[in-house]
Amino acid sequence: MILLGSASDYKVAQKAVNVFEEMNINYDLRVASAHRTSERLKEIIKNETEGVEVIITIAGLAAHLPGVTASLTTKPVIAVPVDVKLGGIDSLLSSTEMQLGTPVATMGIDRGDNAAWLACQIIACNDENLKNVLKEKRFAYNAKIQKSEEELIEKIAGKNYRRTERSVVEAEEVNSSLKLNPDTNVLIISGNYSNMEVVRRIIQTLDTLKIKSEYKVISATRSPEKLESFIKDIDDDVDMYVAVSSLSTILTGVIVSHTTKPVIGVPCTTRLFGIDSLLSMIEMPPGVPTATMGLDAGENAALFVGRIFAIYDENIRNELVKFMKTLHRNVYYD
Numbered sequence: 251m252i253l254l255g256s257a258s259d260y261k262v263a264q265k266a267v268n269v270f271e272e273m274n275i276n277y278d279l280r281v282a283s284a285h286r287t288s289e290r291l292k293e294i295i296k297n298e299t300e301g302v303e304v305i306i307t308i309a310g311l312a313a314h315l316p317g318v319t320a321s322l323t324t325k326p327v328i329a330v331p332v333d334v335k336l337g338g339i340d341s342l343l344s345s346t347e348m349q350l351g352t353p354v355a356t357m358g359i360d361r362g363d364n365a366a367w368l369a370c371q372i373i374a375c376n377d378e379n380l381k382n383v384l385k386e387k388r389f390a391y392n393a394k395i396q397k398s399e400e401e402l403i404e405k406i407a408g409k410n411y412r413r414t415e416r417s418v419v420e421a422e423e424v425n426s427s428l429k430l431n432p433d434t435n436v437l438i439i440s441g442n443y444s445n446m447e448v449v450r451r452i453i454q455t456l457d458t459l460k461i462k463s464e465y466k467v468i469s470a471t472r473s474p475e476k477l478e479s480f481i482k483d484i485d486d487d488v489d490m491y492v493a494v495s496s497l498s499t500i501l502t503g504v505i506v507s508h509t510t511k512p513v514i515g516v517p518c519t520t521r522l523f524g525i526d527s528l529l530s531m532i533e534m535p536p537g538v539p540t541a542t543m544g545l546d547a548g549e550n551a552a553l554f555v556g557r558i559f560a561i562y563d564e565n566i567r568n569e570l571v572k573f574m575k576t577l578h579r580n581v582y583y584d
């Protein structure tokens with residue numbers, strides 16, 4: 251379901267609609283403001299989302315639609331901040347910085363398309379056919395880029411343009427030497443050891459929800475080949491990733507570029523109050539979303555993972571509801 255804070259947000263929602271039409275995914279679209287029509291919003295979430303797997307919320311300004319929606323349901327909620335004022339930074343921060351217990355996976359500003367791609371990745375966790383279609387789309391992108399390069403060069407038509415010769419360098423066989431436990435569902439990757447407290451909270455919360463996870467520490471800048479070969483090796487064996495990163499979050503960028511599974515990112519505060527990691531994690535180009543959580547919000551990342559599993563797994567859903575109850579939240583358990 252796509253929820254808009256106002257009909258004026260449709261220009262951003264249109265991008266999500268286009269992806270769902272391309273992917274042949276059914277969707278509903280509603281307009282309900284968290285502030286101006288709060289009762290209508292509650293009514294929709296409580297009584298009109300049966301069978302809905304993922305909710306995409308699209309809102310600008312003080313965007314409370316995603317957070318309020320997440321507080322009314324246990325379904326995964328994705329937010330798309332809209333550029334109405336301040337370039338959309340107001341809406342981006344009010345979507346990401348959610349309190350413990352109500353995770354919202356936020357996309358880049360105006361990135362309705364990536365919200366739909368992430369929704370497809372989430373639905374694909376339980377749909378083999380969609381999983382294959384997503385992989386095909388990823389390969390098709392290579393051909394698209396190559397074609398656009400050819401067209402560009404034709405357009406430039408510069409007399410000094412020279413194509414560099416292709417030299418074949420023997421690819422060095424990189425063995426990541428990292429192995430996964432066979433029953434791991436969620437792989438947590440941290441770029442360094444300074445964010446281990448966040449990793450610990452993710453593991454602890456996933457344990458509470460009875461979701462099997464394990465973690466690895468691999469730097470995307472210091473051991474890029476190891477990271478790449480590891481993801482290629484194990485991608486078929488995990489359901490999704492949680493990536494923890496600070497400074498320039500190259501880690502999440504590398505992971506999403508090598509998988510079509512959901513990647514949940516936790517930006518961490520090291521410098522600049524974490525603004526560097528938050529923005530470099532969230533502002534992804536179309537087709538490669540990172541489901542970005544608030545700064546250092548390890549528990550919320552685990553709870554978002556729980557919401558994805560809970561779509562199809564009754565036991566995990568019960569654990570999630572139990573956890574939410576311990577937080578004394580006033581949630582409508584649909």
Ligand code: RP5
Nearest residue numbers: 255256258259309310311332
């Ligand atoms: C938000 O305020 C809406 O999501 C929209 O982005 C913005 C402006 O709304 P309108 O005044 O155009 O209805 O709540």
